[in-house]
Amino acid sequence: MISFKKVEINDKKWIDILLAAADMRGCHYNFTNIFAWSKIYNYRVARIDDYLLVKGVNLDGVPYYFYPAGQGDPKFIIEAMEQDAATCGYDFILAGLSTENIAVINSLFPARFEYTERRDSFDYVYLLDKLVTLSGDKIKSKRNHVNHFKKHNIWSFEQISSENLAQCWEMNLEWCKAHGCEDEKQLANENCAVRRCFDYFMELGLEGGLLRSEGRVVAYTMGDKLNSDTYDIHIEKALEEIQGAYQMINREFATLIQKNHPELIYINREEDMGQEGLRKAKLSYHPVKMEEKYWGKFVGLKSV
Missing domain, CATH: 3.40.630.30 (Gcn5-related N-acetyltransferase (GNAT))
Structure with missing residues (x-):
């Protein structure tokens, strides 16, 4: 079981170092967002080697994890996260996945995850x-x-x-x-x-x-x-x-x-959080791109 902890302001230094090295594009890979929203989504953080792990619970009570932020082969990190979810007794869900994240997951765990688009989180x-x-x-x-x-x-x-x-x-x-x-x-x-x-x-x-x-x-x-x-x-x-x-x-x-x-x-x-007025306002500035986000639910055995 992974030793997750509450997010505290003095975690910023080590988390910022890992996030800078990972250079992720989704806004959820930002210490301010993790810290500011930690009371709402019950965010917990952990470090394994040079990877940042974030665990949360959405407003419907569904636990989830961020794709691990780090450099190198994340296979053993994802396996550890899956085991953490199994030990806690809930489904293993990776939230905020980019298409690049999905490509890596599919190469490491073919046919082991099912994906759902989360348009409100783009x-x-x-x-x-x-x-x-x-x-x-x-x-x-x-x-x-x-x-x-x-x-x-x-x-x-x-x-x-x-x-x-x-x-x-x-x-x-x-x-x-x-x-x-x-x-x-x-x-x-x-x-x-x-x-x-x-x-x-x-x-x-x-x-x-x-x-x-x-x-x-x-x-x-x-x-x-x-x-x-x-x-x-x-x-x-x-x-x-x-x-x-x-x-x-x-x-x-x-x-x-x-x-x-x-x-x-x-x-x-x-993101626009599904608010019609906010979506209209953000689209009116004609974004050059959207950072797409998906949920990935683990549906099979770990790869061998």
Whole structure:
């Protein structure tokens, strides 16, 4: 049985080292996401050799594991995970699988897994430069919203720091009140993860930006690097009554990312969680690609 443990903030150092070496593309392979959502999905972590193992339970009570993050042949790691699931008395399910992960699994364990597409978990990935310039006819409406905001507001953009972090939280509370976070389970869960990002903003090494209109915070966003060429946006909130605030915070933070991380090519804006409005908004920016995700259920004996 694998010795899994609760995720703590001081796990960041060793987990970040393993994730950097693995250079995975899914947003779930990010310490901030693992840590922030650990109370919701009961995440536990373990290390075997140079592999990170993550174990969780979805909102329907189904236990699952992430595909192991590391370098080299993962066969014995996957076998150990399967044995852990068997010892615990539940099905062995690998969640968040990419098509590349599936190809490796099938080469090691042919016909031993059945796969299910998880469209609600697909990550939306954009070209960073496109989010900065908003060039092209496809996103002309985004430029129009930005121009409207600039025309009708005395505005400023700031990088989030210890001095203005609390003001962002106050705006977040205002956003939650308007959207009924206390009454909607999905939003309540999200806000729990958001709270952890605020509480551990410095320790997590997060970056963020806020947008003001006449001194009032009307939008904020947070993120950090996902892998060698991609930045991950964890949170983006804006007050609905301020036209163009979402588009403006999106563009201004993308500009900051490009300045601070000139080596990056993409921005991962994570999944839509099956929310129709969120899906429409993410598609409206015309992602350059989607990071597909699948569940793999073990259905046979271990390979020989």
